[in-house]
Each structure stands twice: as C-alpha cells, then as structure tokens.
Amino acid sequence: MNEFYYKEIDENEVDPLKIKEANRVLNFCKNLLALPDLRIQWYVKVEKESFEKSHSILFGEIIRNLERVNKYKEEFCGMVKVVGHKNKIFIRADILLDGIKRTIAHECSHHSNFRHYGLFNDERRAEGFAREVMSEINNY
Numbered sequence: 001m002n003e004f005y006y007k008e009i010d011e012n013e014v015d016p017l018k019i020k021e022a023n024r025v026l027n028f029c030k031n032l033l034a035l036p037d038l039r040i041q042w043y044v045k046v047e048k049e050s051f052e053k054s055h056s057i058l059f060g061e062i063i064r065n066l067e068r069v070n071k072y073k074e075e076f077c078g079m080v081k082v083v084g085h086k087n088k089i090f091i092r093a094d095i096l097l098d099g100i101k102r103t104i105a106h107e108c109s110h111h112s113n114f115r116h117y118g119l120f121n122d123e124r125r126a127e128g129f130a131r132e133v134m135s136e137i138n139n140y
C-alpha cells in the first residue's frame, strides 16, 4: 500500500520566486473572496523516516484525520483544515509554480465556501474558481 508523508516548512525554505508568485495569487483571491486574514503554511513531501523524525505534529494530525488520502493512494498539493486552522491554507512547495498557483486559488475557494456558506462538497466549485483565477492572473 502506498502511503504519503508530509512535513511543514518555513517560508524561508521556499524558492523566493514561488513565494512572490504565491503571494500575488493569494492576495488576488483574498480580495475577491473577502478573506483578509488568510495565509499560507508551506509543506513538502518527505520519506516516512524523515516524517517520523520531523515532529510535524500539526500536519500529522491532518494526515490522521484524512485517512482516505492514504487509503486511496493519493498525493495532494493543498489542504484546508478549517477547524483549528482558521487562517491557513496548506500549500505544497515541492511542485511546479503553475501547480502552486492553481492550488492556492483552489484552496482559497474551499476556505471561502466553508467560512461564508458552510459548504463542504464543493470540489467542482473550487476547480472552477481556480480555472478562472489562473486565466485572470495571467492577463496582468
């Protein structure tokens, strides 16, 4: 069975270009969705041994809460956990820049859908929003 492990990293461990572009997309989405206090918590995929040594407790909790992620053998590029992490979206740093941008928009949409409307099963909405943001953001 495939299992995936992740750990949180600090912003200063992330490629500065990714940070710059990420903030551009994040600010765009924050304005659009009225999420003034939202910020990014970066994470990367790690090997199991490294995960166990990292004491990455917050993220460990997320993984446990989302056992289906392992069960379905899926990797994921972003995460929202509204309970306990009201002002954060979790974004993977070790993917391509375009993937990061799309994921930020996607997770911002989930965050907004939950906070403003109490919506959970909003995958299609989040995808649609991410697609729109990507086309907007590349036009200025």
Ligand SMILES: [Zn+2]
Pocket (backbone or CB within 6 Å): 106, 110, 123, 126
């Ligand atoms: Zn989603």
